[in-house]
Amino acid sequence: MFRKKYWVIFCSLLIISACGTAESGADENWPEDEEELTMVVPFPEGGSADRQARALTSELEEELGVPVVVDNREGGAGAVGTTSHYEGDPDDGSHFIYQSQPHFQATIFRDADYDIDDFDYIGLTHESPITIWANEDSNYETFEDLMTTIEENPGELSYSMISASWSDTSVQMLTDELQMEVTDVPYDGGAEIRTALLGGEVDFTASDIDGTLAGGGDDLHPLAMFSDEPYEHAPDIPLVNEELDDMGYDMEFPEISNARFIQVKSEFRENHPERYEELAEAVEEAANSDAFIEQGEDEHMYYTWESEEETRDRVEEAYELMSEYDYLFQ
Missing domain, CATH: 3.40.190.150 (Bordetella uptake gene, domain 1)
Structure with a gap:
């Protein structure tokens, strides 16, 4: 009985070892x-x-x-x-x-x-940091131009967005804090939201810098970026918080990136x-x-x-x- 018990234990250890x-x-x-x-x-x-x-x-x-x-x-x-x-x-x-x-x-x-x-x-x-963009041919040369137009025309300006993405939520965060109204127009992807802006289907969009430069090139104009520091590869893009400060708003938004x-x-x-x-x-x-x-x-x-x-x-x-x-x- 003693030998049988230890023989079973020995065989079990062999199986475990083999599996390992x-x-x-x-x-x-x-x-x-x-x-x-x-x-x-x-x-x-x-x-x-x-x-x-x-x-x-x-x-x-x-x-x-x-x-x-x-x-x-x-x-x-x-x-x-x-x-x-x-x-x-x-x-x-x-x-x-x-x-x-x-x-x-x-x-x-x-x-x-x-x-x-x-x-x-x-x-x-x-x-890649999120940035507010307008069509190069639009009347919005600066971030202030866009925000002033939104404020003066509640709900009339539209932006292209992807649901549950920074392209939507960054704009909603901004307009909610500023108590402004805009209309969202949903699309399926980054290429689509930029194409919509290029085609004049919407007034502006929020999209990451790298993807937009790759997909829109010189046809889109960056107005302001959600970042605390200038972006190394596009250092001339204004920063949202600095633009808001110049406009007299006492608020600060976090860095937002894809x-x-x-x-x-x-x-x-x-x-x-x-x-x-x-x-x-x-x-x-x-x-x-x-x-x-x-x-x-x-x-x-x-x-x-x-x-x-x-x-x-x-x-x-x-x-x-x-x-x-x-x-x-x-």
């Missing part, structure tokens, strides 16, 4: 054993998020030695793609997501089944720490590669790498800011 060895072996052979990896982009093809993701996957393939494909899962201002990834994709490292701020945080305010802590954040690749980052489900890191580290190292190398950075510069998008800890801090800080205006993200 098999898992370790699987991790050692990753990602070579994968036919391909998938980067989920929760936005349409052709937009800035899609172009950035495809440029990054090209370099990531070189680092990992396997194909990395982009899977566009558009809809719901990022909610469709993020939800499908969280609920349906495996947590083995074969799928990860090229995420966008504030769209990700906004889905949480709209009762998503996930929260910030359900993901890990490998790193941030791009950040950001893009690589995100994985937290179970991936918990269950496959070696794979996570390999993917994280590869992403960092790809994001800092000359080819990726040059591709961005060619499109007036200036990439900058931030670490996992820095990225999580930015995601949480933006979430806290958005919490003050959560009614705008519903």
Whole structure:
């Protein structure tokens, strides 16, 4: 009886050891054993998020030695793609997501089944401040010109926006504080809101600097930027708070920026720490590669790498800011 009992224990330990060895072996052979990896982009093809993701996957393939494909899962201002990834994709490292701020945080305010802590954040690749823009041919040469016209014509001026994004909420924050009325006109993506302004369908828009310079070029005129400091790549754009101060308003708005980052489900890191580290190292190398950075510069998008800890801090800080205006993200 004594020998039988310990024989059972011995066999159990062998099984556990074998399982651990098999898992370790699987991790050692990753990602070579994968036919391909998938980067989920929760936005349409052709937009800035899609172009950035495809440029990054090209370099990531070189680092990992396997194909990395982009899977566009558009809809719901990022909610469709993020939800499908969280609920349906495996947590083995074969799928990860090229995420966008504030769209990700906004889905949480709209009762998503996930929260910030359900993901890990490998790193941030791009950040671009939100700016108020007018058509170059319009009568609005300055931020004050636009705001004065809005004040004198309540509800008559319109702006193009994407629901639950900074393109909408930054304008609402501004006009709510100033007790002014404007009309929002919703579109599906960044290219669409800029096209609407270029085509004269709306009077102004709020969009990030890099994406707008890439998509609108010299045909759009920047009026003011939600930032505390001038933007390195467009230093002449006025700052919102300084413009308001010159107009006699005693108020201050926070810095507001779009950001893009690589995100994985937290179970991936918990269950496959070696794979996570390999993917994280590869992403960092790809994001800092000359080819990726040059591709961005060619499109007036200036990439900058931030670490996992820095990225999580930015995601949480933006979430806290958005919490003050959560009614705008519903």
